[in-house]
Amino acid sequence: MDLQLETEQTILAESADRMLSETYNFRDRHSDMSDPSAWQDDIWRQFAEMGWLALPFTEEEGGLGAGMLEISVLMEAFGRNLVTEPYLTTVVLAGGLIAAIGTPEQRADTLPAIGRGELRIAFMGGAAGNASVEAKASGNGYQLGGARASVIDVPMAGRLLVPARIDGGTGVFLLDCDWPGVTIRPHRTLNGGRAADVELAGVEVPDTALLGGLEDAGDAVETAIDRTITALSADAVGAIARLVEETVEYSKTREQFGRPISKFQVLAHRLVDMKVAEEEARAVTTFAVLSANTNTTTRRRAVSSAKSKVGRAARFVSQSAIQTHGAIGTTAELSIGHYVKRLMIYEVLYGSTAHHTELYAQIIADPDTASAGLLLSPAA
Amino acid sequence: MDLNLAPDDVAFQQKVRAFIEVNLPDDLRRAMDLTTAFLNEPELGYEWHKILHEKGWSVPSWPDEWGGPGWTPVQKYIFDLECARAGAPVYNSQGSRMVGPVLMHFGTQKQKDKYLPRICSGEDYWCQGYSEPGSGSDLASLKTKAEADGDNYIINGQKIWTSFAHKSNHMFALVRTSSEGKRQEGITFILFNMDTPGITIRPIIGNGGDHEFNEVFFDDVRVPKAGRVGEENKGWDVAKYLLEFERGGALVAGRVRAQFAKVVRLIRTRGLIENVHIRTRMGEIGADLDAMEMLDIRLLSVLQSGASPGANSSMLKMRWSSIRQDISELALDAAGEDILRWEPERPLYDALQLPPDEEELLGLAPRYLNYRAYTILGGTNEIQAEILGKHLLGL
Numbered sequence: 058m059d060l061q062l063e064t065e066q067t068i069l070a071e072s073a074d075r076m077l078s079e080t081y082n083f084r085d086r087h088s089d090m091s092d093p094s095a096w097q098d099d100i101w102r103q104f105a106e107m108g109w110l111a112l113p114f115t116e117e118e119g120g121l122g123a124g125m126l127e128i129s130v131l132m133e134a135f136g137r138n139l140v141t142e143p144y145l146t147t148v149v150l151a152g153g154l155i156a157a158i159g160t161p162e163q164r165a166d167t168l169p170a171i172g173r174g175e176l177r178i179a180f181m182g183g184a185a186g187n188a189s190v191e192a193k194a195s196g197n198g199y200q201l202g203g204a205r206a207s208v209i210d211v212p213m214a215g216r217l218l219v220p221a222r223i224d225g226g227t228g229v230f231l232l233d234c235d236w237p238g239v240t241i242r243p244h245r246t247l248n249g250g251r252a253a254d255v256e257l258a259g260v261e262v263p264d265t266a267l268l269g270g271l272e273d274a275g276d277a278v279e280t281a282i283d284r285t286i287t288a289l290s291a292d293a294v295g296a297i298a299r300l301v302e303e304t305v306e307y308s309k310t311r312e313q314f315g316r317p318i319s320k321f322q323v324l325a326h327r328l329v330d331m332k333v334a335e336e337e338a339r340a341v342t343t344f345a346v347l348s349a350n351t352n353t354t355t356r357r358r359a360v361s362s363a364k365s366k367v368g369r370a371a372r373f374v375s376q377s378a379i380q381t382h383g384a385i386g387t388t389a390e391l392s393i394g395h396y397v398k399r400l401m402i403y404e405v406l407y408g409s410t411a412h413h414t415e416l417y418a419q420i421i422a423d424p425d426t427a428s429a430g431l432l433l434s435p436a437a
Numbered sequence: 438m439d440l441n442l443a444p445d446d447v448a449f450q451q452k453v454r455a456f457i458e459v460n461l462p463d464d465l466r467r468a469m470d471l472t473t474a475f476l477n478e479p480e481l482g483y484e485w486h487k488i489l490h491e492k493g494w495s496v497p498s499w500p501d502e503w504g505g506p507g508w509t510p511v512q513k514y515i516f517d518l519e520c521a522r523a524g525a526p527v528y529n530s531q532g533s534r535m536v537g538p539v540l541m542h543f544g545t546q547k548q549k550d551k552y553l554p555r556i557c558s559g560e561d562y563w564c565q566g567y568s569e570p571g572s573g574s575d576l577a578s579l580k581t582k583a584e585a586d587g588d589n590y591i592i593n594g595q596k597i598w599t600s601f602a603h604k605s606n607h608m609f610a611l612v613r614t615s616s617e618g619k620r621q622e623g624i625t626f627i628l629f630n631m632d633t634p635g636i637t638i639r640p641i642i643g644n645g646g647d648h649e650f651n652e653v654f655f656d657d658v659r660v661p662k663a664g665r666v667g668e669e670n671k672g673w674d675v676a677k678y679l680l681e682f683e684r685g686g687a688l689v690a691g692r693v694r695a696q697f698a699k700v701v702r703l704i705r706t707r708g709l710i711e712n713v714h715i716r717t718r719m720g721e722i723g724a725d726l727d728a729m730e731m732l733d734i735r736l737l738s739v740l741q742s743g744a745s746p747g748a749n750s751s752m753l754k755m756r757w758s759s760i761r762q763d764i765s766e767l768a769l770d771a772a773g774e775d776i777l778r779w780e781p782e783r784p785l786y787d788a789l790q791l792p793p794d795e796e797e798l799l800g801l802a803p804r805y806l807n808y809r810a811y812t813i814l815g816g817t818n819e820i821q822a823e824i825l826g827k828h829l830l831g832l
Contacts, residue, residue, distance in 0.1 A: 058446075058511060060438055060731075060738040126438060305830050319832045322823075328830055329822040333752055340731035341724065347440045359727070366724040411717075418720030421701065422710050427723065428698030430518055430691065431730050433440045434447045 058432055060343065066130050073134035076107065081138045101142055101174050110148055111172030114156060118168040125284065125349040129291035129342065136295025139395055141250040143177055143210035149288045151178035151218050154229060154281040158269035163231065167216075178231075179214035181205050181255055184408030185279040190257055192221040192228060198263040199223070201230060201238075204256040209406070211253035212243040218268070219257070226273025230266045237261070248398040276353075283360040286407045287345040290363045293371055293403040294339045296396045300378040301335045303393060304328060307382055324381060331374050338370040344431060351433065358426065361408075361417035368410030371400035440734070442511075450515045457523045460488050468786040469524045470699070471796060473803040474647040475810060478784055479562050479604045482528030486559040496533050496557050503541065503549075504557035510740040514688055514733075521691035531600070532556040532563040536609050538682050539626070543667040543675055552607075552628070564631070566596040566610030566653060567676075574820050576611070577620045577673065581655060583612035583627065585662070585669075590614070590627065592635075592658040598814070602638050602651040605631050615670050626672035629660035643810070645803035647783050683750070688737060689757050690730035696761065697726055700768045706794060709771050718770070722763050729756045748828035751821040758811035758818060765805040776802040 062070070080100060104110050113128060114120025128149060135144060152171050155164055155178075170176035182188060182205070190203030201221055211217065211234070219230045234241060238260035243253040268274060305328055308319035318324055341363045348359035375397040379386035386393050404410050421427050442450065468481050489495040497513050499505030508516065520527075537556050540549050555561040572579040581594025592612060602608070608631055615623030635658035641650040667675045701719065709715045736749050769776060775798045782788035785803075789796045812818040826832040 058440060058442055058734065058738065058741075060735045061742070062438060066438075305832075309832070325826045325832050326819065326822045328832065329825045332825065332829060333755060336732060336752060337725070337728040337756070340735060341728035343438075343735075344440075344727055344731045347438065362724040362727040365720060366728050369721070414717055414720040414724070417724055418716045421720065421723040422705065422716075424698050424702045424705070427701040428522060428694055430694065431440060431727065431734065432442050432515075434442055434450075 062130070066126060069127060070130045070134060073107075073109075073131050074137055076103070077134055077138035077140060081140065097142070101177075104142065104144065105172070105174030109144070110174055111169075113148065114152065114168050114172060118156070118164060119172040120168070125287060125346050128288050129346045132288045132291035133295035133298075136292035136297075136399070137299050139248075139296075139392070139399060141248065143179070143213050145285060145288055145292070146179050146210040147171055147177045147214070150180045150281055150285040151216075153284055154180075154218060154277065155231070155268065157281060158229070158271060158274055158277045160265075160269055162265070163268060167231070176216065177210070177214040178216045178218055179208060179211040180218045180220075181208050181211075182218075182220045182278070182282075183406070184412055185282045186227075186275070188220040188222050188227050190219050190221040192223045192230065195261060198261060198266065199230070201232075201257045201260040201262060204254070206254045207244070207246070207252045208255045209246065209250060209252045211241055211255060212251040217255070220278055223272045227275040227278055228272045229268040229274050229278060230262055231268060232260065232262060232266060246402065248395065248402050250402075280356075282407055283356055284349060286360050286364055287342070287349060289403060289406060290338075290342040290345060290367045293367050293400055294335070294342050296399050296403075297335045297338050297367075297371055297374050300374050300393065300396050301328075301331045304331065304378045304381050311383075318381075327377055327381060331377050334370040334374050338367045341366045354420065354426070355433075358417065358420045361413040361420065364408060364413035365410055365417050368404045368413070371403055372410075375400050442515075446511055446515060449512055450519065453516055453519045454523075456492065457519055457525060460492075461485065461523055461525050465526055466524045467793075468784070469526050470793075471784070471786040471789070471800050472526075473645050473783075473785060473800045473807055474643075474649045475807060475814070476530075476600055476649060477526045479529065479601055481784075482526040483559055483562075485526050486528035490558055495528075495559060496537065498534065499537060499557070500541070503537070503553045510737055514691075514737050517688065518691035521689075521695045524695060528559055529556070529562050531565050531609075532561060534683065535565065535679055536563050536607075536628070539609070539666055539675055539679055542678060542682075543626075547663070548628075548666065561607050562601070562605045563607045563609060564599050564602045564605035564653075566599060566608045566612075568598045569595055570597050574817055576676075577624070579611055579613060579624065581610070581612050583614050583625060583660075585614070586659070588662050589659045590625075590662060590665075592629075592655040592660060594655050596653045596655075597650075598641075599638075599651045599653050600649055602631070602653050603640065603648070607631060608653070609666075611672050611676060614672075621673040623670055624672040624676070625669050626666045626675040627660065628664040628666060629658075633658050633660055635659070643807055645805075645807035646779075646781055647803065647807060649807075688733045688753070690726070690733040693726060693757050693760055693764070694730065696764050697723065700764055700771065703768060703797065704771050707771055715767070715771055718763075718767050722760065722767060725756075725760055725763070729753070729760055732756065748825055751816075751824045752829075754815065755812075755818045755821045755825075758815075761811050762808050765801075765808040768801045769805045772798055772801045 108121055111120040112123045115122055155167050189205040190201055192199040192201050217232045217234055220227050221230055238258045240256040241253045246252050308324055309317050311318050345359040345363040348356050378393050382393055385391055465484055486495055493506055496504050497508055497516055501507045533556055540552055569579050583590040583592045609628050611624050612627055613623050614625040635656045637654040639652040640648045642648055704715055732753055736746055739746055780788055780799045785800055
């Protein structure tokens with residue numbers, strides 16, 4: 058039992074934060090966000106050069122064999138720096154799912170290219186178990202039909218992973234975005250990112266497009282989404298941490314009535330409450346990270362616990378940060394609002410705060426689960 | 438980084454669990470289940486303390502020189518966890534967690550020899566004379582006076598919120614021996630017998646109906662100077678040491694989780710899993726508790742590595758006190774109209790002879806009311822916020 062980061066992980070955290078804050082000067086990004094199709098290719102290439110795009114893949118696939126902990130360290134740096142590049146969807150979700158259940162050919166065809174920065178893949182789904190597409194057998198392959206609004210990161214992607222209902226199970230298909238029948242209507246998202254409404258109408262796909270040839274990959278999809286939520290929660294912790302830092306800093310420098318406003322007890326206590334919320338969010342995210350490879354029940358409990366808790370912490374810290382900044386906190390010019398919007402997106406992706414509180418409640422309603430502590434016996 | 442217990446610690450956990458399973462009597466478990474006060478009755482705690490003492494486990498955090506079992510921080514944590522899970526009572530934490538460490542650090546050999554074995558065995562029950570009607574959060578403003586008279590002090594004044602003063606045979610107190618200089622510089626730490634003439638105890642009944650707290654009045658109470666710990670007028674340093682020392686002892690996730698599991702069972706029994714409000718609050722509180730336990734484990738990890746816990750114990754106190762209240766509130770909501778019925782006699786386990794689920798209901802409103810004190814006693818949450826503001830945020 059040990060909750061201290063190792064040296065390599067600390068180095069990754071610091072170097073990532075440094076590189077990103079230099080690259081991602083806030084003012085530059087702010088001016089860039091008016092163009093919904095603008096795409097910063099050079100930043101993605103930098104990610105590839107840093108090895109980040111290949112981080113979780115095996116060495117045979119050109120990767121660095123890193124685990125959930127390293128991913129979460131990197132994601133926290135992304136959250137701190139308002140990164141909108143599609144790392145989560147391409148590397149963690151799509152890459153993770155293909156690595157888990159793809160055939161050797163499917164893996165060879167995608168993972169090295171992702172690692173080199175040449176391929177991005179979006180995921181046409183949200184919370185687990187909510188496939189919007191149906192697949193019917195058609196010739197030697199399948200025909201897909203369905204639609205989903207606001208699929209994030211599609212405009213930057215060349216391919217699409219599509220979870221689809223097949224005869225009561227869930228299969229996952231890998232499509233090219235320009236295949237016949239695929240319609241993509243891009244739009245801006247709340248936080249300056251990109252998404253698209255995607256429609257599949259009679260899209261014919263070969264059987265090699267079915268990931269792992271599995272007509273029921275529901276468990277693997279749930280696992281991949283759980284890992285994605287865990288990584289995204291680390292991102293949220295980074296954003297929450299920056300909100301706390303900036304609000305504390307602001308309070309110490311902004312003077313009214315002849316003193317820094319941090320001297321007023323109501324504000325000082327609010328800052329403390331924000332800091333406590335940040336620490337809780339980080340703590341429960343660590344729980345999810347460390348539970349990523351345990352049994353399903355523990356993993357599910359930890360992930361939904363994190364999504365519920367971090368979502369509530371995010372909202373509280375967001376509102377408090379704006380309030381403490383006074384009027385300027387409500388403007389688009391300040392970075393505060395941009396962290397707030399990023400956290401609003403966090404709350405709704407892959408299942409809302411309420412959705413995960415509900416999932417968590419169903420798990421914790423078992424008294425044995427409720428009473429068991431979080432320290433694991435090695436057998437668990 | 439991992440949450441895995443080392444194989445030795447797993448074996449330790451199993452050993453402790455087995456011991457408790459065999460040796461904790463059912464009637465003590467029931468009595469703890471029905472305990473609505475902050476602290477359980479001393480008689481209850483003493484029953485279990487004697488059993489632990491025979492095993493050599495009665496003072497888990499003490500060095501083996503004074504009867505401690507020589508456990509690591511993780512093993513202590515596991516022991517507390519298993520006791521909490523089994524619903525074992527606690528005995529005189531003021532003695533083992535406050536007087537003991539103070540004497541080991543500041544006491545004379547004579548004082549250590551006299552008092553420490555009796556805390557270990559449980560023969561002595563200690564109460565704390567700190568707060569006064571005019572000195573709560575601002576403890577340094579205390580006024581209870583101790584005037585030197587030969588080999589004695591003569592104490593005049595009043596203490597308040599003294600837990601189980603009416604069942605204690607000793608008190609440790611902060612008294613004022615000088616009014617010159619800064620307020621903190623005139624305070625002395627002293628021990629004395631509760632049967633000393635001139636001490637009057639008046640009960641304070643809480644909203645929950647329990648007699649736990651008291652006012653203690655001192656009218657020309659003559660106590661030996663030999664009971665003073667540390668130098669005269671240096672008592673504030675002793676108190677500060679205790680505060681720092683206690684910071685390592687703030688890991689209560691096990692107790693809170695046991696409280697939570699009981700309420701989950703209650704919700705199930707009453708068919709209220711179907712109620713979306715109750716279910717949602719149960720989920721939110723559970724996730725809050727997971728986060729809090731992770732903060733506990735992180736602090737444990739720091740302690741295990743030998744480093745100092747810093748201000749994090751204030752953060753833990755803020756959270757576990759609020760979560761305890763949230764859980765008691767959830768139980769109240771689950772009980773609905775059943776909270777109208779009130780059994781006035783305390784302790785409840787002596788007053789009642791009902792089926793367990795009926796008995797349980799009678800404890801919910803009293804417990805909810807008593808638990809409002811969690812965010813007040815032991816340093817109010819507002820004071821904890823002041824501490825965190827200074828030490829964590831540099832405000």
